[in-house]
Amino acid sequence: MREGASQDGNPRSVGVAGNRQQQFEALVRAHSGELYRYAYWLCGQDALAQDLVQETFLRAWRSLDALRDDIAAKAWLATILRREHARLYERKPMPTTDITDLELSDDSPGPEHRGEDAVLRAAIARLEPKYREPLVLQVLGGFSCAEVAAQLGISESAVMTQVFRARQKLRALLDGKEPEAELHGLP
Secondary structure, three states: OOOOOOOOOOHHHHHHHHHHHHHHHHHHHHHHHHHHHHHHHHHOOHHHHHHHHHHHHHHHHHOHHHOOOHHHHHHHHHHHHHHHHHHHHHHOOOOOOOHHHOOOOOOOOOHHHOHHHHHHHHHHHHOOHHHHHHHHHHHHOOOOHHHHHHHHOOOHHHHHHHHHHHHHHHHHHHHOOHHHHHHOOOO
């Protein structure tokens, strides 16, 4: 057999195979370092990253004819590598736990029981209903004194007095001076 001929005797097929080999070697030299860094970033393991790069180049060799533009080679190889990494998790089922088998208990207070709002809510809840109702209707409900008086069936002056005393008691509760409210003769 001649030196430049292939097994089928066609000298052209040797040139195409040689050109394909050179193209592939150029791809490996140009992109193996970048592919390894990307693989390591994906998986975080040296040996696995090397395996991913090897598998990427194997798949690239098999479909090298599909690469039409050498400029797009880097993106093409990165896509192959990313898909190879994803295949690892397709083949290997991740361990799961059925949530119905879990005993979940959360004894920590929820957001409605934390912070300044929770302290304020707790202090308002500690007020006597006589003071709490007019205060909540006026401040949180946005009702006027006349509307609060109509809803509670008391006079407007009584509403103003109860709201005033409710604010004083609330201030004393929030300042931690609950007995002080009693000293000032607030019922």
